[in-house]
Amino acid sequence: xxxxLIIEQYVAGKLTPDECAAFEKRLAQEQxxxxxxxxxxxxxxxxxxxxxxxxxxxxxxxxxxxxxxPWYTKxxxxxxxxxxxxxVAVLFIIYNAKIPAPSTDLPTENKPAPSELAxxxxxxxxxxxxxxxxxxxxxxxxxxxxxxxxKPPIAAIAxxxxxxxxxxxxxxxxxxRNNQYFELLNPNRDTILITQQQMVIQLCLRTTFPPPYELxxxxxxxxxxxxxxRSLNTIITEAIGQADTFIxxxxxxxxxxxxxxxxxLVNKAEELLTVGKFNIVK
Amino acid sequence: xxxxxxxxxxxxxxxxKIIESIYRNYSHRIEHHVVRSGGSSEDAxxxxxxxxxxxxxxxxxxxxxxxxxxxxxLFGICFRxxxxxRKKKSFQTMTIPVDAGYISDDDIEEKIxxxxxxxxxxxxxxxxxxxxxxxxxxxxxxxxxxEITQQTNLKNAHTTRNRKYRCQKKLEKLVKDDIRFQxxxx
Numbered sequence: 001x002x003x004x005l006i007i008e009q010y011v012a013g014k015l016t017p018d019e020c021a022a023f024e025k026r027l028a029q030e031q032x033x034x035x036x037x038x039x040x041x042x043x044x045x046x047x048x049x050x051x052x053x054x055x056x057x058x059x060x061x062x063x064x065x066x067x068x069x070p071w072y073t074k075x076x077x078x079x080x081x082x083x084x085x086x087x088v089a090v091l092f093i094i095y096n097a098k099i100p101a102p103s104t105d106l107p108t109e110n111k112p113a114p115s116e117l118a119x120x121x122x123x124x125x126x127x128x129x130x131x132x133x134x135x136x137x138x139x140x141x142x143x144x145x146x147x148x149x150x151k152p153p154i155a156a157i158a159x160x161x162x163x164x165x166x167x168x169x170x171x172x173x174x175x176x177r178n179n180q181y182f183e184l185l186n187p188n189r190d191t192i193l194i195t196q197q198q199m200v201i202q203l204c205l206r207t208t209f210p211p212p213y214e215l216x217x218x219x220x221x222x223x224x225x226x227x228x229x230r231s232l233n234t235i236i237t238e239a240i241g242q243a244d245t246f247i248x249x250x251x252x253x254x255x256x257x258x259x260x261x262x263x264x265l266v267n268k269a270e271e272l273l274t275v276g277k278f279n280i281v282k
Numbered sequence: 283x284x285x286x287x288x289x290x291x292x293x294x295x296x297x298x299k300i301i302e303s304i305y306r307n308y309s310h311r312i313e314h315h316v317v318r319s320g321g322s323s324e325d326a327x328x329x330x331x332x333x334x335x336x337x338x339x340x341x342x343x344x345x346x347x348x349x350x351x352x353x354x355x356l357f358g359i360c361f362r363x364x365x366x367x368r369k370k371k372s373f374q375t376m377t378i379p380v381d382a383g384y385i386s387d388d389d390i391e392e393k394i395x396x397x398x399x400x401x402x403x404x405x406x407x408x409x410x411x412x413x414x415x416x417x418x419x420x421x422x423x424x425x426x427x428x429e430i431t432q433q434t435n436l437k438n439a440h441t442t443r444n445r446k447y448r449c450q451k452k453l454e455k456l457v458k459d460d461i462r463f464q465x466x467x468x
Contacts, residue, residue, distance in 0.1 A: 004447055039454045046403035047422035049396070054296050054338060058331045061302055065309040066327035 003033060007040050162260035162279075165220045171275045172262065187278045200251045201236070201263075203274065209267040210246060211239040220260040231256055236265075256280050286352040293338045304334065308353055312360050325367060332401075333359040336393045363394055370465070402463050406456035414449035421446055 009015050010023050027034050185202035201215065217232035218225045232254070239246040248265075258280050265273040292300025309330055316326035336359055340346055348355060407415060413434060420430045427439035427446075436442045457463050 004450075036454075039457070040450075042399065042457075043403065043418075043450065043453060044422055045396070046400055046407070047418065049339070049400050050404075050419075051335070051338070054293075054335070057296055057298055057301055058334060061305045062327045062331050064302075065305040066313060066323050066330070069323055 168262040212237045289352045
């Protein structure tokens, strides 16, 4: 009797007890035989489970209620999603290009009541400085340093080129990019002044805050700005204009040594209106 | 509950109207779940069909009782089927006991396993030629070799037996070569 026939008879329960015992003994020893028996039993179970009529019916219903989508459906969805994202990105870029971010606290109708100008306004100003813009690598002219107080000469901070004050430089750069609130006539970005020369601050401010304004001049040394150690401080009381536009035309003497300086114009509410910089040579 | 029971009876009697009402009422809900969790409509269709066959086999048991709404029962099975399918798609291997008997205290899990095994065999069976399919169908329907010979127009019972042997071995080879089967028993 061949093995296949024995398997069939074993599964059908047609072997005698002796034949059955002998077969089971072989099963324990012969892996191939055990595998054949297992596959035969699985085939038998499969054949018993077959329901061709039901399967056919379910296939028909499946075709009707889960219609096959064309292979390119997924690609269309991906392409559409990609285009949508691209459109959003383009709109975002256009939107950002049209509406520049405010650079500093500019006065509005709802600003707090003006207070007296306090000499210790720097902490308030520092609050307005969030993230400095990248510092321009524009080299400053090389000047011969000299002392103003007991501090080392300003130019000595950098060996040959004045170092920019990162915070004020950032503000200045940001203002250059976003200057719809003022028009600076003098000093312009390339202004170089002679020491003891008179400088005329000329600018047109679009602000609802009338004068007085305070002009603060800081050296390029960061600690001077942090410690509110001003190189010059003056109040500008007069400006031409009204409502929301004021033109400042204010001459100031510059009793300053050579170096790089930043000037800040602040209103009575301690808000930064504009920032600029200039160089002084002998 | 009578309304719910009618779906079971419809499956058992292959009532096309009731089966269609099952598809009409519930297919989109299952499809929504499958598609939302990363599957396709085709996956949903397979899961839905497998679940109905599993319910059919369970309902054949004399002690079967529907203890919940039909949709709850259907969804539970679809959910488990889809979870298994999804795990396989993400190349997570599952450990199944080598014994084909697959003992589990959860009857549904066992039925799901049987259904997966059934589909492997069905794919292999459909690759066989018509005469092989006919011989094996008749043989496992406990027809004698003489009856099979007569119905298949083969020469004699001896030829039929040889042919049946070859068909069965071919089926077994196709099954063993199926990667899904290898996944089950590796």
